[in-house]
Amino acid sequence: MSQHDGNGVDPSEIDTKGEVFGHGIESRPIFWIAIAFSTFQIVTAAYSPLSSLPVRSIHVGFLLLLVFALYAVIDRENPLKVAADWALGAASFALSLYHLVFEAELIQRSGDPSTADLAVGTIVVALVFEASRRLMGWELPALCLGFVAYAAFGQYLPAPLDHRGYGFDQIVNQYFLGTEGIYGIPCYVSATYIFLFILFGSFLEQAGMIRLFTDVALGTVGHTKGGPAKVAVVTSGLMGTINGSGIANVVTTGALTIPLMKRFGYRAEFAGAVEATASMGGQIMPPVMGAVAFIMAETLNISYAEVCKAAAIPALLYYASALWMVHLEAGVAGLHGMSKDQCPSALGALKRQWFLMVPLGALVYLLLTGFTPMYSGTVGLALTAIVILGSSIAANMGGMAGRVVFWLVLGVASSAFFKLGIDVVVGIVAALAAVNFFVRGGRETLRMSVRGLVEGARSAVPVGVACTLVGTLIGTMTLTGVAGTFTQGLIALSGDSLFLALLLTMVASLILGMGIPTIPTYIITASLVAPILYKMGVPLIVSHMFVFYFGILADLTPPVALAAFAAASIARADPSATGWWSVRVAMAGFVVPFMAVYDPSLMLEGGTLLDTAYMVVKALVAIGLWGAGTIGFLFTRLAWWERAVAFAAAALLVAAIPWTDQVGFVLSAAFVAWHWFQSRKAVAA
Structure with missing residues (x-):
């Protein structure tokens, strides 16, 4: 079932069979690394003891340490691999402290990296690529590596794809030393x-x-x-x-x-x-x-x-x-x-x-x-x-006393968030944990x-690694300005047609999303296409949601449908057939983002509540007809020409031309009434 070669592991297998993470959690060192990782994240969220860049760097260090440590557990039959994996994990975490230890010096020489900065940056970026390759296979790392190669050698390409050329120090500085590369917005989030x-x-x-x-x-x-x-x-x-x-x-x-x-x-x-x-x-x-x-x-x-x-x-x-x-x-x-x-x-x-x-x-x-x-x-x-710790104590106490204790704890905790501060809340959690240690x-x-x-x-590792790696892609686009070149090309290809631009965006999102996770699919497509849709009059949040929506649907679309593959492994079904069935089940939902672009009130962007209500009704009718046409059933089975009529009525409701709404509603009502009457005749016969 795996879609990857070499050491790459299919994410669906990771999550469904535990072939990577399950083995890792059984290992005591992995267990304590995960505890330390979660503790670090909670402390930094509650108290903010460190500045932003060191937090991002240490976060990445924990992610890489967990990935390599998990593979060390998997490769435990091979001592050399185990030693190499632990060495890579230890190096990843040690180098993640670089931004913390040398924070002041890095700020002082910003834009003029030293030899040590370049060496550490190169190693860390390489470790990010290696961890991503092991975790997700070659698709996303290869794509990001292509962008790195473009940053390094793009000046040799023909116009308009070329750029002015950048030195090795500029590229490493972009990817590692600031917040435009692997420690950019995705990593921060x-x-x-x-x-x-x-x-x-x-x-x-x-x-x-x-x-x-x-x-x-x-x-x-x-x-x-x-x-x-x-x-x-x-x-x-x-x-x-x-x-x-x-x-x-x-x-x-x-x-x-x-x-x-x-x-x-x-x-x-x-x-x-x-x-x-x-x-x-x-x-x-x-x-x-x-x-x-x-x-x-x-x-x-x-x-x-x-x-x-x-x-x-x-x-x-x-x-x-x-x-x-x-x-x-x-x-x-x-x-x-x-x-x-x-x-x-x-x-x-x-x-x-x-x-x-x-x-x-x-x-x-x-x-x-x-x-x-x-x-x-x-x-x-x-x-x-x-709630978990308090309800446990209340359940063990039983009766009215337990309920009183639970409500008292919940009331004090709730007021603490708004009046007493985080220290009191931490104290309440610690006290409840201590009591639970002694009660039955x-x-x-x-x-x-x-x-x-x-x-x-464990669950944060795949998301975090993808967010980190895709920073190289963002760093390349901000460094070279390739997004602008792509935007101009797509506008020319679409011929200033909004529908054609939306169709091309949908296809691009589906194709990209087949091989890489939703996060990089969104980042790539939104960076390149959202400005085009905005120039065509689509509100920014609507254009970004359009891209997001189809990035999600890409995980259901063969030939590489990660969500469908994960479900197929549980159902013991054919992955490809499950993927095509997923497209069929989700088909009616494909019309929703198009309708939102043509009337943003569906996303509560502009318009009145009455406009939104009208769009919801129109969308529900369109979904109903689209689904009936896809499945071939409404009250009874539909003939081929009935399915064509259902599709036509749904398409009229999706279209943005004013007169199509009226025609679409009339055709929908006529079709449903006629089909209902025919189904009643069939039942009577």
């Missing part, structure tokens, strides 16, 4: 917001949030037509609110939902496709979106809440389209839901574990009221620890919390 939110999701998962979400989904849609598959969509959507990683979402929820779908008659490929499609939507589902959302906020210099606001309606439409496609497929296959007595009570599940929603609610409140993601993530993480059952809760720290560090 990884070292601050992303790690905290990954830890937040990891703690909630350890506390049982997956079970809560699954029970709620089973209780609400499990008994409906196609219920097991709808459970997968709803569960993955709920998981998306706390986990911004599509692959991780596939692994955590897919282990439960894919076997459930197969048990109720869904083919393995379809079960994997539904889970992959639903899980990838987690990256655009507020409040905890994927790493790209944080990078977007920093790049556009807007609040993270603004990004969440723009993403909210498209995310809901994405999941609505997935539910609709599952419903139609269930109609084609004649699959029914589970019996009600097999489904747990959604209300009962919320009553049992309502306290797990407290940190998520606090996070949403803080983000929407204007607090920074750093502060919001710190509060959410600390509240999660307090409390030590298991402490072990669960430690597992949360380790799992958080």
Whole structure:
């Protein structure tokens, strides 16, 4: 199943089988490295004891140390490889302290690097490439290496691709010594917001949030037509609110939902496709979106809440389209839901574990009221620890006394965030941990919390390494100005046609995203294409969300569909077939970003609430018809010409020409009424 050669490891295999990270966590040295990594990130987030560049550098040092140490554990049968891996890991971490130890000197000689600066910078950049190659295979490192080669030798290319030429010292200075290269915005976001939110999701998962979400989904849609598959969509959507990683979402929820779908008659490929499609939507589902959302906020210099606001309606439409496609497929296959007595009570599940929603609610409140993601993530993480430790003590005490203690702890902790400061909060967490050490059952809760720290560090590695490596690409574009050349070429190719520019952007995002993760796909495409769309009148955040959306869909698109491959490994299905089924399930969602570009009110950018409501209705109708045409089913099976009519009606609603809306709605109503009447006649006959 692996798509990579040599030592490269397929990310889907990493996350689904534990072939890299699972072995690493079983090793005691890896365990303590992960604990130290998480502790460092929490301390720097809470107290900011170091300036920004050393924090980024040490963050990268921990990432590289974990990657090489994990491979040392895998290669334990070969002493020479083990020694080499540990040496590379130790060198990576030692050199990551360079910016901290020589911070003052580096500032004084800024722009004039010394021989030591150049040597250390070259080694660190090479180590980043090697760690990325091992973790992700050759695709992304080869692409970034091409940009490095362009920075070094681009002056020999013909016009207009050439540049004026740059010395070795300028290139190393760009990549290593400032914040335009490997320590740029993606690395900064990884070292601050992303790690905290990954830890937040990891703690909630350890506390049982997956079970809560699954029970709620089973209780609400499990008994409906196609219920097991709808459970997968709803569960993955709920998981998306706390986990911004599509692959991780596939692994955590897919282990439960894919076997459930197969048990109720869904083919393995379809079960994997539904889970992959639903899980990838987690990256655009507020409040905890994927790493790209944080990078977007920093790049556009807007609040993270603004990004969440723009993403909210498209995310809901994405999941609505997935539910609709599952419903139609269930109609084609004649699959029914589970019996009600097999489904747990959604209300009962919320009553049992309502306290797990407290940190998520606090996070949403803080983000929407204007607090920074750093502060919001710190509060959410600390509240999660307090809720987990406090509920453990309350459960062991039992009765009214336990409930009183829990509410008292929660009240004091909540007031502490707003009035008493972080020191008091840390004291509360430490006190609760100490009490859990002595009460019955409390030590298991402490072990669960430690597992949360380790799992958080583990999950941060692929994201962090990708963010670091893609800095070389950004550094090349800012150094050489190649983005401007590309922009001029694409404008000429599109002929000033917005639709053609959007189509080319979609194709570029899908092709790039097939071989590299969502983060670099977004960064590359947004850097090159978003300025073009902006010149054509598309608001910046809408153009960036357009690129982001199709970067996510690329993970579902064969021939290289990482999310589909991860789901296929759980479903024991053919990866390629699962990928094509994923495209089919997600097909209705392809229309959403186009509609948002033509009317930004769909992303709450301009217009009134009435405009937004109209766009939502229009999008839902278009999704409904597009899905019916794709699956070939509505009330009954559709003939080929009926599918063509459904596609035509949907296309009219997507188009931005004023008269097409009226024609599209009339055609839609006529088609649905006629098909319903025909289906009733067929049933009567």
